[in-house]
Amino acid sequence: MANETVLNEVARDGSLAPRVNEPVDGVMKDSFVRVPTGATAGETLRKVKTYPLDDVAASVVFVDGNGGGYAGFVRLGALVRADEETTVDQLLEGHDVRVSSGTDREQAARLLQRHDLALLPVVNESQRLVGVLRFDDAMDILEEEASEDAYWKAGVGDxxxxxxxxxxxxxxxxxxxxxxxxxxxxxxxxxxxxxxxxxxxxxxxxxxxxxxxxxxxxxxxxxxxxxxxxxxxxxxxxxxxxxxxxxxxxxxxxxxxxxxxxxxxxxxxxxxxxxxxxxxxxxxxxxxxxxxxxxxxxxxxxxxxxxxxxxxxxxxxxxxxxxxxxxxxxxxxxxxxxxxxxxxxxxxxxxxxxx
Missing domain, CATH: 1.10.357.20 (SLC41 divalent cation transporters, integral membrane domain)
Structure with missing residues (x-):
């Protein structure tokens, strides 16, 4: 995926400007796998197996950088195909794909949909990973907000x-x-x-x-x-x-x-x-x-x-x-x-x- 800073994308996308801010941290989940930078594929897969997660939560592993900040994610498929000694740093993607905890939940849901992700990372002010927005929750949000968005896009007002x-x-x-x-x-x-x-x-x-x-x-x-x-x-x-x-x-x-x-x-x-x-x-x-x-x-x-x-x-x-x-x-x-x-x-x- 091309480097595209989603935080900047949220700020510049006027069509996603919230009318009533409902932060994504109200719907984010804390069930996900995280590993430090430098972890190997073998170590990461063994850690995934120890977590009682469903298929969605286990499909992505998040990586913390040396300073504890969010570094990116690795897809489960990439881990399975990699050699056991391959580090997650070599498989890393999505460094710029994140939203802050105060981002409107509809914006976050649309961004998850736009980037075709199962989980969207949510970070705090220090850029540390604090939760994830799941794909199924995002679809529920979009369905709930669809009627309101339709009226505004159609110009008939609140x-x-x-x-x-x-x-x-x-x-x-x-x-x-x-x-x-x-x-x-x-x-x-x-x-x-x-x-x-x-x-x-x-x-x-x-x-x-x-x-x-x-x-x-x-x-x-x-x-x-x-x-x-x-x-x-x-x-x-x-x-x-x-x-x-x-x-x-x-x-x-x-x-x-x-x-x-x-x-x-x-x-x-x-x-x-x-x-x-x-x-x-x-x-x-x-x-x-x-x-x-x-x-x-x-x-x-x-x-x-x-x-x-x-x-x-x-x-x-x-x-x-x-x-x-x-x-x-x-x-x-x-x-x-x-x-x-x-x-x-x-x-x-x-x-x-x-x-």
Whole structure:
């Protein structure tokens, strides 16, 4: 690894500047192996065997310099491959890879991840090794901090993050009355939307009576749209939480990409669904265009649901509305209403039925 002073890297990396300092010494561990400079590979391996350590803690041995300061580390694999009389000084690496005990824990976790280490050494003001940050602890820290980082990187600020945290706490731990009020509000919208969808089916009742095969594919169109919409909202939520979605470039980058994904998925699934519909109900019942109707409707439902899965959570977020309980009900209502309308209108256009 090239000599890169991580202490200086922390200082100059503005993107890692802590908002609330939670020092790494609060999560560091003292279970590790250390040997003095000059120790041989054989001596070091025998010492490793005497320590009751798990695989992570035993994967790296830290070396103290002549003055007691941190000198670097040696990987277990290098020790195993070396001759017994080889000194750790000859295998040493990572002299400049360290963080101070007062470093923010998220900074330390990101640096461990950046340098692909199992253990990150933590030193005190005298540059003496006082502990280590483990890889598994670092991943827990990054997961915990991901939501907060995402809001800041997206430019929506601490206020919005605080609001989202408060909403989440109320929904999961607050009064049941509050949870009912929030969730029922969106579900009432879904109920009204469901009635509207029922109205669409009622309006096209004549088409269903004339061509019973149309009814067979209604669940397919509704379920495919619902599943795609749920996929998209989940991907959006996780991407936002992990900082992979930049709200400042939402339309130019993320919506354009989601449109490409939606069209590709729609084409594949619509083609497959259309072929199945034709082979199953179309050809045997002398209605070959049924496959085309199902394919067009699936294409519309899948593309619409995929785009709404990104667009509606973003819109609710911009409006300051809790998108966790609100996005899916709106998506379900819109895609069901529009998808069935397109299905029946396409059927009336291509099949021998009247509205």
């Amino acid at each position: 206020v919005l993050h605080h609001q989202d945290a408060v909403r989440s706490e109320k929904l999961t731990q607050g009064p049941i009355g509050y949870t009912l009020k929030v969730r029922m509000a969106f579900l009432l919208v879904t109920l009204a939307g469901g009635m509207m969808v029922g109205g669409v089916i009622d309006h096209f009742e004549g088409a269903l009576e004339a061509l019973v095969a149309l009814a067979i594919f209604i669940p397919v169109i509704m379920d495919m749209g619902g599943n795609v919409g749920t996929q998209s909202t989940t991907i959006f939520a996780r991407g936002l939480a992990l900082g992979h979605i930049d709200l400042k470039q939402f339309f130019r980058v993320h919506m354009v990409r989601e449109l490409k994904v939606a069209v590709c998925m729609g084409l594949v699934l619509a083609t497959l669904g259309g072929i199945i519909a034709w082979a199953w109900q179309g050809a045997p019942n002398d209605i070959p265009m049924l496959g085309v109707v199902v394919g067009i409707s699936l294409m519309f439902a899948i593309t619409t649901a995929c785009l709404l899965g990104f667009l509606l959570p973003w819109l609710l977020l911009k409006l300051g509305v809790d998108h966790a309980p609100g996005a899916d009900p709106f998506i379900t209502t819109i895609k069901d209403f529009s998808g069935l309308a397109v299905y029946f209108m396409t059927a009336a256009w291509l099949l021998p039925v009247t509205l």
